[in-house]
Amino acid sequence: MRKNQRVTASIRNTWEHFPHGADIGVRGVGPTKEAAFEQIALALTGVVTDPLRVRPALPVHVSCQAPSDDLLLVDWLNALVYEMATRRMLFGAYSVAISDSRLKATAWGEAVDLDRHEPAVEIKGATYTALRLACLEDGHWLAQCVVDV
Amino acid sequence: MDLSLLTRKSDVEWWIEPHGRMRVPGIIYASEALVQDMDAKVYEQVMNVATLPGIERASYAMPDAHWGYGFPIGGVAAFDADRGGVVSAGGVGFDISCGVRLLSTGLTTDVVEPLKKRLADELSRSVPAGVGSVGRIHLDSGEMDAMLAGGARWAVDRGYGAPADLERIEEHGCMAGAMPEEVSTHAKNRQRDEMGTLGSGNHYLEVQHVVKIFDAAVAAAFALREGDVVISIHCGSRGLGHQIGTEFLKRMVLDAPTYGIELPDRELACAPIDSPLGQAYLGAMRAAINCALANREIITHLVRRAFSDVVPRAELTLLYDVSHNTCKVESHQIDGRTKRLFVHRKGATRAFGPGHPDLPPVFSSIGQPVLIGGTMGTASYVLSGASTSELRSLGSSCHGAGRSMSRHQAARQWRGRQIIDELAGRGILIRSPSSRGVAEEAPGAYKDVTAVVDAAEGAGLSRKVARLEPIVCVKG
Structure with a gap:
């Protein structure tokens, strides 16, 4: 399983991919719901390239809202897919x-550079498959779903 | 999949008998080995589709079925609006009207072989592919709406493609009933610079050669001979289709309770055909079909130009263009009555047999070409619609090999460079901007396409006509 982990004291931020028949599962874990949303976004980038290869040069502001937080998670990822595709x-x-199920975020990045990023695949959209947003027993938040590529 | 859950009707037909909330049986067409290899999720998804309102005859899975979104990929289901039938965004999928077209070149392998490196480079340079790529056509809002209403006809009118192509495209190149006004600004924004682009993932542009003919008479009618060089183009409605799928899936999930629809799986989101949401989706989805048809027509134009630069005497003629992610209105026989049904094919190809009234005259006596994509290292197949397909599967067949391994596993098992070198050793040239993308699409990550088409033929869905193997593959 593709993983990236950053440990700060007892606070764990991590993202990973999990297998799906034809596509890719993305998962983020963090000490807060917001951190889990940030981590799953890194997992989304990781579908295309190693996030560490991307220079956080330009800020892009994203906002969305949904009737529930799990639907908000899918909306968040789809908003990023849209920004990646159109910009x-x-x-x-x-x-x-x-x-209150309203999200405001900033994503930092740069234009696609084929040589440096070696992008693997375009993302068509985030789906409701394997969708889960939960606070785990240890207090960490987990956010996950499958993305169609 | 657990075979004990199924009733075996023949070597290639397996039933999920109706139980629980299922309104019709589930029918899986595949060999025992293919069924055993199918994910258990396929069973669940075939069963879930069978619970949807207004479904007719059966919930079908083709031999290449695998775990999809709501519907299995390789799923077919038809709904009757008069019986409260539904249209499902998940039943069409995110890449609306993804499909394959096949062009003959008038060239043979011995002519192309010495030129294939130049061809590979020229095709790779001419057809934008991969993440971040943009086309050379940029649409303002008026042209966007004209494209969404006109499909391949729009492309031909603008000088991309040839008028003779149109009768060899499903719907004669233009899907009726498109409503560009139901396509969101976001969806149009995603498409503005993407016309004539191939995309990435399993999409490809291949130069192939015909290595085996199975049915000489039909092959002759399709103008295919052993040793002929042909071109396959596999792609869809690009960002526009993806955005429409995303947006309508959400709207259908949120509105399902107001229509009294209980969803066993959110991805099965749907709306009554006659509801405002169902009609809006059909209008937007048909516009996306036109986008895909226009896109493949533009790519064909680019391929023709690239070929003429390398082999001026090449004459690229379209054999046929089929879509495998659609919902279309068709007439089918149900219990002795002709009914007008909304047929969803998610990762399944229309396979109308001889005499079907919707076929162009050129194919009316032989059945339509059914184009099955393989992998960059194996083979693709040309099949023809069988006369039995109407009764067996509402005139449907498989669409490709289907994955047997996740992208994730494939990227761990292979390196892109290794795949490219191995294939070069077998005479197949790969052009791709992404090494990891090539690894994720490794031939070994797919099922045996030959087993899939054999099962499709054995089940009476379509008949084998020709086997094609790649010479050059351009991938995103």
Whole structure:
């Protein structure tokens, strides 16, 4: 399983991919719901390229809202898919704020560079398959779903 | 999949008998080995589709079926609006009207072989592919709407493609009933610079050669001979279709309770055909079909130009263009009555047999070409619609090999460079901007396409006509 982990004291931020028949599962874990949303966004970038290869040069502001937080998660990822597609950018860093199922975020990134990013595949959209947003027993938040590529 | 859950009707037909909320049986067409290899999710998804309102006859899975979104990929289901039938965004999928077209070149392998490196480079340079690529055509809002209403006809009118192509495209190149006004600004924004682009993932442009003929008479009618060089183009409605799928899936999930629809799976989101949401989706989805038809027509134009630069005497003639992610209105016989049904094919190809009234005259006596994409290292097939397909599967067949391994596993198992070198050793040239993309699409990550088409033929869905193998593959 493709993983990236950053440990700060007892706070764990991590993202990973999980297998799906034809596509790719993305998962983010963090100490807060917002952190889990940031981590799953890194997993989304990781479908295309290694997020560490992306320079966080330009900020792009994203906002969305949904009737529930799990639907908000899918909307968040789809908003990023839209920004990546129309701006032809990749993002390497994210900052998310959520209040009452409204999300305001900033994604930092740069234009696609074929040589440096070696992008693997376009993402068509985030789906409701394997969708899960939960606070785990250890207090961490987990966010996951499958993306269609 | 657990075979004990199924009733075996023949070597290639397996039933899920109706139980629980299922309104019709589930029918899987595949050999025992293919069924055993299918994900258990296929069973669940075939069963879930069978619970949807207004479904007729059966919920079908083709031999290449695998775990999809709501519907299995390789799923076919038809709905009757008069019985409260539904249209499902998940039943069409995110890449609306993704499909394959096949062109003959008038050239033989011995002519192309010495030129294939130049051809590979020229095709790769001419057809934008991969993440971040943009086309050379940029649409303002008026032209966007004209394209969404006109499909391949729009492309031909603008000088991309040839008028003779149109009768060899399903719907004669233009899907009726498109409503560009139901396509969101976001969807149009995603498409503005993407016309004539191939995309990435399993999409490809291949130069292939015919290595085997199975049915000489039909092959002759399709103008295919052993040793002929042909071109396959596999792609869809690009960003526009993806955005329409995303947006309508959400709207259908949110509105399902208001229509009294209980969804066993959110991805099965649907709306009554006659509802405002169902009609809006059909209008937008048909516009996306036109986008895909226009896109493949533009790519054909680019391929023709690239070929003429390398082999001026090449004459690229379209054999046929089929879509495998659609919902179309068709007439079918149900219990002795002709009914007008909304047929969803998600990763399944229309396979109308001889005499079907919707076929162009050139194919009316032999059945339509059914184009089955393989992998860059194996083979593709040309089949023809069988006379039995109407009764067996509402005139449907398989669409490709189907994955046997996740992208994730494939990227761990292979390196792109290794695949490219191995294929070069077998005479197949790969052009792709992405090494990891090539690894994820490794031939070994797919099922045996030959087993899939054999099962389709054995089940009476379509008949084998020719086997094609790649010479050059351009991938995103």
